[in-house]
Amino acid sequence: MLYVIGIGPGSQSMMTLEAIEAIRDADIIVGYKTYTHLVKALTTDKEVIKTGMCKEIERCQEALNLAVQGKKVALISSGDAGIYGMAGLILELVTKQKLDVEVKLIAGVTASTAAASLLGAPLMHDFCHISLSDLLTPWPVIEQRVIAAAQADFVICFYNPRSRGRADHLARAFDLMRPYTAASTPVGVVKAAGRKKQEKWLTTFGEMDFENVDMTSLVIVGNKTTYCQDGLMITPRGYVL
């Protein structure tokens, strides 16, 4: 049995009951080391296999090999495992290799939702998720999506907005959006949501400072109706009050 689990943004309180139960049921926990650390209160009596960054294929293959051997394995991703997490890769491997293993996918609270609940209610209208990592996606595809989303006035959640190796990606995305996005458009940033080092701040599209954004950050750019008041970022649904 392989559980593929979204553990939510970080704190145990933001995990679902079934995620907690699946971790409790498992013999072995497999995950990127930062994430295994986030659930360590639940895994003191378990074997824990921690792997480094960029070892996704090896990590998934190891989890599958253990499950095929009859172990109960929990593969964990932060947020939701089906959103830029490990669920897709696991299913690709299972179907390609025709493995005889039961896989149970357990949904979690993804970063955009968690960040939004900390900022106010910026996702009350149509929105999209765009990852700014071009490790697996050609940059021109990302560019096309950023432009389309800005033109159609989606609220945009940027995942993987900026890393040391890709320091200018968020700034380049903002450059692409500038023809369609007013300088006054609210922008909210949440760093390390639900974790000890959590930070959040509101700014505007025109005054955005990219330097404080890193890979643990989630950046939400509002749409034409989004406003900030009393420290809250709000995208109205359209009710007449």
Next chain:
Amino acid sequence: MLYVIGIGPGSQSMMTLEAIEAIRDADIIVGYKTYTHLVKALTTDKEVIKTGMCKEIERCQEALNLAVQGKKVALISSGDAGIYGMAGLILELVTKQKLDVEVKLIAGVTASTAAASLLGAPLMHDFCHISLSDLLTPWPVIEQRVIAAAQADFVICFYNPRSRGRADHLARAFDLMRPYTAASTPVGVVKAAGRKKQEKWLTTFGEMDFENVDMTSLVIVGNKTTYCQDGLMITPRGYVL
């Protein structure tokens, strides 16, 4: 104190710990009657105020009035309260009326994430959420977003895809996408995710049957790389296997 709670798609197992704790802490539960029914195992000793559909402003105002009077109130939405739920409306009312009330927003597993975990891993690449209800959004705005999302090859999650009053909205959205979306593109539908009457099925863009889709359904249209195998809908992240 007003807790604004996303209870997830329906089953208690898909609620977060903090959502369960907030409901337990509350004196009064306020919600649309279907949703209050979903959490009734947690609320046997509580006052429960159930309201009908399309009474969102009244429901939020009542919850706020009770909280201003010093009650601990839990206002519940299915999925995540910040995604087409009650969070935005509550914050609009609080800021406009300058109410002195503590509001705590509690994130939940939204319908797209829950549906995806039941279908496979369709949301592994950039995706967007579009509500096809034009009660609060002009239809031309929805049209523009549908076209933009299809052109830019986003995976698309349709919320509120079809109701008796808006029986042709999903079909109209598909018509708009047809120039950009191959007939073979996988489509997944999940109805009443996590509830007793849960159903799910996979089809293609070209063979879509709109008749079985209702307001409790979530429709996910894949992107150019999405495929179905062994009954699973998978959008590869881009790993080379």
